[in-house]
Amino acid sequence: MTNTVLILGANSLQLPLIEKANELGYKTLVVSPVTDEPGHEIATYSEACDVVDEEGVLKLAKKYDICGIITDQTDLPVRTMAYVANQLGLPGNDYEVAKIFTDKYLMREKCKEIGVKTVEYKMCKTLEEANAFYDGLNRDVILKPVDNQGSKGVYKVSSRAELEKRFLEAIKYSRSGSVLVEEYIVGREFVVEGIAVNYEYENLCCGDTDYFDIPDVFSATKREFPSIADPKIINKVLDINKKIAKGFGFKQGITHGEYILDGQDVILLEIAGRGGGVFISSDLIHLQTGLETEEFLLGVATGKINKIPDFSWQNKSCCYISFFLRQGEVVEIRGMKEVIDLPYTYHNNFETLKVGQTIKTNSDKTSRFFVIIEADNHDKLMERREHIKELLTVKIKNDVGIIDGIIWE
CATH class of the missing domain: 3.40.50.20 (Rossmann fold)
Structure with missing residues (x-):
């Protein structure tokens, strides 16, 4: 070897x-x-x-x-x-466990098996199945391709006519040809990162999620750690996350779980058997806990780490902030270097933003631009977020003319 x-x-x-x-x-x-x-x-x-x-x-x-x-x-x-x-x-997770962490229907089924409350749902391969479930539920639903990522093909549906249109679109994004249709609930959302070694599991950090106000684009404008929610609620979220990770049989690596508060119940939206994207894994976990995430992942993958490593709270606030661009041609970018050079910014994906670029319809989270920022506390973090929004300008040329192109909310 x-x-x-x-x-x-x-x-x-x-x-x-x-x-x-x-x-x-x-x-x-x-x-x-x-x-x-x-x-x-x-x-x-x-x-x-x-x-x-x-x-x-x-x-x-x-x-x-x-x-x-x-x-x-x-x-x-x-x-x-x-x-x-x-x-x-x-070293690695069992293949059957990996299937659960990459299939939204199997996640729901496993939650029921281990005694974790979940939403009403049905896996549908045909429009007829989806219509029957929708009629019986008699409330708004959300459609999710069971085995895709990046919120591609995810739609909220409020009528039979809308369901018939969106189901045919959603199923195109499923490699297995299946769509999870489940009741749509609204509530405060949380994100939890955790680690496992040899089936021992520890929560790392719990954060808050804020979303863009763009129809059918289920994408976060900000994910902030630590959560500023009531500590009792945070502990409830953390307890559910640990129960799910251990109950699903996660052996090693990092998990990224997303949850929603439905009244007094914490409901799993989805959980992944890998670290959170948008540099949550590489940057935000480290800023919160001091854990060298990549070194940990390489260590468990090669069998060099056989117990949960030490980590400690860093007593600071951090988040990613993101934005979309309006449709058209990018004709001017100002402030990008200034944002990158700020002492409190970390990884970003600004290298993908260029003058002359054509921006198409924002249909999922993969077309976002984002940057990691940190501060000593939540209020200072929000001040720095506003400062970045003031520094950065992107002009878009479209049929209307030349306009401000950034969508922050």
Whole structure:
């Protein structure tokens, strides 16, 4: 066995993991279907392969005689990661467990099995099934492709006519041809990050989620840690998250759970068997707890870490803030360098924003731009957020003329 670690995914969100592996002396085999993603440029070895192609990735793992396989901040490779680890006898989660963490229907079913309250739901493969469930429920529903990510194909539905239109759109985003139809509830939302080693599990941090006011774009404008909710509610969320992670059989790595408060009940929206995207895993966990996330992930993937590492609260506030752009052509960008150079900003994806770029309809969270910020407390964090909003300007040219292009809320 060589000192080569296989990393699934090569976009900007996987760069911290690839960079840390290089720094620690591993040879890095980076695999993704898009060869111009930046992770390929800094890898020891680069291979083009779909990250959901389990047999294709297994073939590459054998070719390079890897010592571990890992991904972060993306759902798509989670099953492949478990499959390859299981086939080669490497550290990893069980494949059946990985299926639960990447299938919204299986999450709901497992919640019922372990005694965690959930919403009314039905997995539907046909419009007729969806109509029957909707008629019986007699309230608004939300449609979710069971096995997709990035909020693609997710729609809120308030009428039969709307259901018939949106169901056919949602099912296109499901690789298995299934859509989860469930009751739509409104309430305060939370996000929880946690870690596991050899089935021992610890919560790391709980945060608050604020959403854009854009129809059918279920995307956060801000995720802030720590939560500023009542401590009793936070503890309830943390207890449910730990029960779910352990009840689902999560063996190792990081989880990213999203929850909603429905009256007095904490309801799971979804939980992922990887760290939170938008640099939650690489930046916000570290800012909150001091944990070196990438080093931890590499350690459990290669069998070098066999117990929960020490971490401690850092007594500060941090968040990501994000924005969309209006449709049209980007004709001017001001303040980007100033924002990047601020002493309290960290990772961002501003490298994807360029003059001359054409901005299309914002249909899901993948078209956001974002940056990580930190402060000593919540109030100071909000001041810094407003300062960034004042600094950054993007002008868009469309049929109306040249307009302010940024959508912050």
